[in-house]
Amino acid sequence: MSKEVGLDGECKFTHGDYMIDCSPITLADGRFSVYAVMHRAVDSAVVEVRLTPVMEPVEERLAAARVGLTAAMEWIDNNG
Numbered sequence: 913m914s915k916e917v918g919l920d921g922e923c924k925f926t927h928g929d930y931m932i933d934c935s936p937i938t939l940a941d942g943r944f945s946v947y948a949v950m951h952r953a954v955d956s957a958v959v960e961v962r963l964t965p966v967m968e969p970v971e972e973r974l975a976a977a978r979v980g981l982t983a984a985m986e987w988i989d990n991n992g
Contacts, residue, residue: 923977927985928992934980936973943969946980950988963987 925932929952936944945967951960965983970976 923974923981925981925984927988930984930988930992932981932984932988934977934984936976936980939969941969943971944973944976945969946976948980948984950984950992952992961987961991 923932923934925934930950931952933949933951934946935949936946939945945964947962947964949960949962951958953959963983965979967976967979970979
């Protein structure tokens with residue numbers, strides 16, 4: 913798995929044949945949630961899956977991104 917973490921907390925990872933983008937979402941109270949987008953190229957088409965894991969809001973952007981990464985990797989391992 914390789915990763916790249918941006919200054920805004922957005923994280924990009926690879927897992928198997930997929931690229932995973934985890935983007936923290938700032939909530940009204942200043943805490944964070946996350947959504948993850950997984951994509952890969954298949955026969956000249958891009959397959960994309962979006963998910964928003966069920967989670968308690970967290971205080972830090974990177975903690976939210978970690979939840980998104982874990983959920984995305986589990987989805988890939990079970991469905992990809």
